[in-house]
Amino acid sequence: SDVDTEWSLQLTLYQYKTCPFCSKVRAFLDYHGLPYEIVEVNPIMRKEIKFSSYRKVPILLANAGSPLQLNDSSVIISAIKTYLISRRNSLEEIVSFYPPVKTVTEQGKEVLEYENKYWLMLDEKETKRVYPVKEVRVEEMKWRKWADDWLVHLISPNVYRTPKEALASFDYIVREGKFGTLEGLFAKYVGAVAMFFVSKRLKKRHQLRDDVREDLYEAVNEWVKAVGKNRLFMGGNQPNLADLAVYGVLRVMEGLEAFDDMMVHTNIQPWYQRMEEVIQKTGVAF
Ligand SMILES: N[C@@H](CCC(=O)N[C@@H](CS)C(=O)NCC(=O)O)C(=O)O
Numbered sequence: 001s002d003v004d005t006e007w008s009l010q011l012t013l014y015q016y017k018t019c020p021f022c023s024k025v026r027a028f029l030d031y032h033g034l035p036y037e038i039v040e041v042n043p044i045m046r047k048e049i050k051f052s053s054y055r056k057v058p059i060l061l062a063n064a065g066s067p068l069q070l071n072d073s074s075v076i077i078s079a080i081k082t083y084l085i086s087r088r089n090s091l092e093e094i095v096s097f098y099p100p101v102k103t104v105t106e107q108g109k110e111v112l113e114y115e116n117k118y119w120l121m122l123d124e125k126e127t128k129r130v131y132p133v134k135e136v137r138v139e140e141m142k143w144r145k146w147a148d149d150w151l152v153h154l155i156s157p158n159v160y161r162t163p164k165e166a167l168a169s170f171d172y173i174v175r176e177g178k179f180g181t182l183e184g185l186f187a188k189y190v191g192a193v194a195m196f197f198v199s200k201r202l203k204k205r206h207q208l209r210d211d212v213r214e215d216l217y218e219a220v221n222e223w224v225k226a227v228g229k230n231r232l233f234m235g236g237n238q239p240n241l242a243d244l245a246v247y248g249v250l251r252v253m254e255g256l257e258a259f260d261d262m263m264v265h266t267n268i269q270p271w272y273q274r275m276e277e278v279i280q281k282t283g284v285a286f
Contacts, residue, residue, distance in 0.1 A: 014049050015039070022073070024245050078116070174188045233274065
């Protein structure tokens with residue numbers, strides 16, 4: 001394990017339990033045996049993150065001497081991983097290598113992106129140790145990006161595919177998330193209807209097939225093929241950051257029809273089971 005007992009790192013994760021980006025961060029922290037506190041954010045009022053000008057989750061507050069706020073799931077993972085490998089720099093310094101930049105999307109919308117977010121800030125020696133050959137590093141980055149830019153977009157169209165599935169998804173979101181009683185009831189029905197229609201728009205935007213399951217199966221099988229038959233994980237005998245990202249994203253569908261269908265219609269199961277076996281929960285509700 002990467003945990004050094006003399007070397008304390010206090011972590012608090014602000015999240016929605018069922019958000020794929022948050023799930024990725026939990027998979028990463030759990031796998032590395034890093035303890036953290038979880039603050040479940042109410043997605044309607046979001047008052048738990050009022051302190052932050054960054055308005056999305058996950059947010060990770062890290063205290064390694066002085067308090068620090070880390071935004072964006074991939075930045076969080078790259079920065080903490082860099083910190084675990086190289087103890088040369090302070091976490092603050094590491095985070096400064098992932099600066100936010102404002103960019104404009106094709107639709108003309110202004111969005112915040114983070115530079116270098118799939119890159120670990122390692123020196124030559126550390127790089128040799130972690131990535132014996134360059135291809136391994138390139139592959140890990142490629143698939144982490146794929147998880148963020150492609151795989152996540154298949155989740156909503158699949159879990160809100162039919163009115164029945166949309167209702168089941170919202171029932172699960174409300175059950176797992178932080179909602180008031182009335183809010184929850186409201187969110188469940190209004191949310192399910194809204195997301196049923198939103199997911200149709202997302203399907204168009206990301207140019208998914210009429211049967212969105214086809215895209216999910218294809219993506220998942222593509223991943224399984226990339227891992228190949230000669231290794232347990234993309235990382236070899238242990239998961240790398242791409243394994244953790246893909247697992248984190250897929251996991252949010254657990255308990256839903258889309259997940260069961262995926263297990264039946266793809267070759268993901270052996271890898272998925274291996275992931276479950278190597279990850280133990282270290283987070284505690286706060
Ligand atoms: N690129 C970000 C995306 C995070 C994200 O989109 N989070 C969603 C929840 S799944 C959110 O907080 N949305 C609220 C909003 O956009 O106002 C990451 O990787 O962390």
